[in-house]
Amino acid sequence: MSIRNHGSLLEVNEMGIYCPRADVYIDPWKPVKRALITHGHADHARPGSRYYLSTATTLSIMKHRLGDIHGDPISFGEVRTINGVRFSFHPAGHVPGSAQIRVEFGGEVWVVTGDYKRENDGLTEAFEVVKCHTLVTESTFGLPVFSWSPQSRVISEIEEWWRDCAQNGVTPVLGAYSLGKAQRIIASLDPALGHVWTHGAIENMNEVLREVGYHVPVTRPILAETNRDDIRGQLVVCPPAALGSNWMRSLGHVSTGIASGWMRIRGARRRRAADRGFVLSDHADWSGLNETIEDSGAERVFVTHGYRDLFSKWIREEIGIEAHPLETYFEDISEDEE
Secondary structure, three states: OOOOOOOOOOEEEOOEEEEOOOOEEEOOOOOOOOEEOOOOOOOOOOOOOOOEEEOHHHHHHHHHHHOOOOEEEOOEOOEEEEOOEEEEEEEOOOOOOOEEEEEEEOOEEEEEOOOOOOOOOOOOOOOOOOOOOEEEEEOOOOOOOOOOOOHHHHHHHHHHHHHHHHHOOOEEEEEOOOOOHHHHHHHHOOHHHOOEEEOHHHHHHHHHHHHOOOOOOOOEEOOOOOOHHHHOOOEEEEOHHHOOOHHHHOOOOEEEEEEOHHHHOOOHHHHOOOOEEEOOOOOOOHHHHHHHHHHHOOOEEEEEOOOHHHHHHHHHHHHOOEEEEOOOOOOOHHHOOO
């Protein structure tokens, strides 16, 4: 059975993942009449739809990024019935406000995970297992090589790098995605180490999340008039795309780092021309993906993102349940969206 077959609770067409009974789309790729959104990254929350339903945090993020949109918030666990189909949003653990979307009709349950991670990062709502018959899961890091160390260990590595830079009069500049990654790092660092300075894109997102109730420690935005002597030896957090830019060169003598799951692959740091790579991801690793499939109790799995063909084959041959790759536009452009 393919998700593309008519008669399924969810289908795929040129606009995205569609629920025909409710006439709604989940993370549509193009503007539609009604869109249910898992989270605020640009490959999932696209402009132009007439109506959006998402968590309150994601709605605030979308209004910041997309402008004056029309939509309503929904709480985690709240059920919204549309044309007889029951929809509910459940924590995905990916970034603040991110959700898995549960879809139920006639005793049949599907879950669309969006992006997710299993480790509780201390800032984002912790991942929740949602039982279902059919699971639509990402596989951004769907290879055994992708295995994450505990967040506390990675934060200790970042802090040690910061100390070394400060002792040598160098400014550490860390590339981290402006929604999610940057805030979990900032919230986890030892405040005794010094001040954290931020690129404007990250400071703006910090403010959005503070306004809706997340504890993001005070940071200092780098402005045109900021004196480089004031930030020497202090940690600077910026989008990955800002590394090597004219903006970064204005900071003086720096050491650069990147926090990303892709740093697990040998050579990724060299390709990004960074001095240090820290393996920290907002996505599930190989074991997290497998645990989620097992915990969901799903009898059928559709796989999006990344290594969908290889991971689908693994599910069929090693886990022993029906699985299919699902081509989507969700190719995690959030990794470099800034």
